[in-house]
Amino acid sequence: MSRLAELSLTQLARCYDVAARYNPRLDLIPLLPSAGWSISKVAALEDLRTFLQEGSTQLYEAICAARPSALEPVTIQEVAQPDSDDVPSESNAAVTAQSDAPLRRYQHVAVGGTFDRLHAGHRILLAAAALSSLSNLYIGITSDKLLQRKQHHDLLESFDHRQDAALAFMKAVNPRIAIRSGALTDPEEPTQAATDPSMQALVVSQETIQGGHSINTYRTQHGSKPLELIVIELVGIHAATPSGKLSSTELRAMEAQKRGPA
Template sequence: MSGKTGLLLLTNSKQIGLVLSSIQQKVTKTLYIQLLNALTDNLGGINTNFLTSIPKYSQEIHGIYTQAARHCKNLDVRVLLSGIKYNINKIKTQNPIDIVIFDRIYNRTDIDHFLKGNISTLTNDYKVLTLDDAKECQNENNEETGCTQSQSKIYKHGVLGGTFDRLHVAHKLLLSEMALRTEIKTTVGVTDETMIKSKVLHELIENLDTRIDNVRNFLSDICPELPCDVVAISDQFGPSVVDPTMDMLVVSQETIRGGNKINEVRESKNLPKLHIHPVELMDEPDRDPAEEKKISSSTLRMRLLGTLLKPIQNNTNIPQRPYVIGLTGGIASGKSGLSHWMQELGAHIIDADSIAHGIYKRGKPCYNLLIEKFGESIIGADREIDRAKLGAIVFKDRNQLEKLNNTVWPEMLKDILEIVKNAKEDVVVIDAAILLQAEWHNYCHEVWTTLVPKQEAVRRLVERNHLNEEQALLRINSQPSNESYLAAANVVFCTLWHKEYTRQQVQRAWQLLRERMCDDKLENCRN
């Protein structure tokens, strides 16, 4: 028994870890949680002692999202607030509910009566699950669910700011705390593209419209009665330093200093200070030493590395075997290390740089072509082409460089395709910085790319190639941007952290590749 969207009616939040671990396979996408003694409490009476109960609800919500991070990493868990704050008669959710889950055993008559009277978004073929059905949750579990110290005051206009990339449980906790403690209106500021450049793997951050829509959707789902403005902000303050109606600012414990700065600016403008409400965020379970201690979007982006980010386009112009991966990326981004690990895993590696060095040799077609186009002045004393002399001609004249590329790249491609054709391995990796510029990706089944921040590439070039910073920047700025590489890539890597973390990315990508290839084989067999 499973469903796309589930509703858990929770009467005992101390049991939440055990409950979530037992039902995570029963729901595939979204799990709503209603804090409610499901069949004995009237929904309209929940808010009788709401103000005095705020600290209790804060603690329970914190505990639920903490346990969700441990047990339901692939589920969109949402704790509903309407039944806590307002006199409502029915639970109403944006997504229709396929499965209703009770954390206690009730008789069927009581269950049917409750479902008919108190839930308005059930699908026609909804299913009901109780702990007795699940079998896994027979015993009480007194696992701690986390705690936040907080007062019972409610405010008129709450505000919160952040990037909100890939909305996760820590975001949901902050947004829920704001909605729980606000009476009239809430405002959420979402950082625009000008503010994300310093973020880890900022190239992988969702676009602004998506992030705004995700925040708005979440808030309107958990508490639709509370008006909310979700706006783009281009600085660290946004509307929080100009709106006189705001009276509460929600921050994490780590960003209290930013909240104090906002109050300093408000004070300088003769605006009343905001009450700063700090929220303790959750630790990341099963974290790698390279990842942040607290749950964060940065860690989620890091965990995308080595996964399939862009669907594979079926290229009927190239044979299905061997399976060809085009590996590219900017200078000093770590392609050689990735190639080495892929070779260890069983791939045949074609190093485009090695091909390029051989393409100039006497006896190769390119040798005479280059002399015809650039003259005999490029020939050295050994009658081989002097790459330094050739470089002096092309790197100061873009037209000459284009002439060189148009001569060399097609000849390199011929050699590369010949190696691909004769490869015995079933996976071939073309390691080429120029893969996209030369349009060799058209001969690949997938494009994999590696990214590092520009400042890291500069540091590596200065250290490895003994260049000064200006020389390093010239080389980096002459190539495509990280965003260009990312736009063409199916799989992305980053070599910014310790080697083992990079190796894990490669192993993850290789395993998923093998699964895709296996699926293709099965599909071909069926056809």
């Protein structure tokens, strides 16, 4: 769980970067007032274990005081500051500067991805989408048939599993919003974000921002207003994986190594 306060994208990225270094698949959920969470609701969560904190411990102490005695105590962990090697380069400094502001919110938000083995990189993308949405969120999920050439394909989670995990996570982040999902089956076909005139914002990572620009080009050509692009910083540059990089492919490789030869 993250600090119970409004977060900027930069602060959100810092929390998920800590998770990636410790356990890339840690179930870290930001519980913020803007999504309907209160100290009393947070304190009553049976699966709450750790409180990530920046600065004052006032909120942590309030949650502990309100927590029923029958539930396990909550521990506190300070959010680590990024190493000097992790400071964004000049090329993405503009994106980072914009990310320091509190998250803007929209009625209709979209996000997409594969979401195999939900990890910190996925979670920050989904959390930003859930927290940016005031009422409606659409998530596109890559279909099984488009993943046939992925490394360790036999270890890929099914579409239904990936969809259920992503939906459950976003609903935990923001219980107030209505969430719809659909399969991404053809890379040549325009996505829901491209064709839906009511869509207002699209959440992308720094690696997929070009796809966001392509969607906006399509919308402009077809008479729709371009989407606001919510750009998520990369996390897990020094993840707890053999290569130090955070990816589903890396996590599948680790699992394959543990299983050994077939």
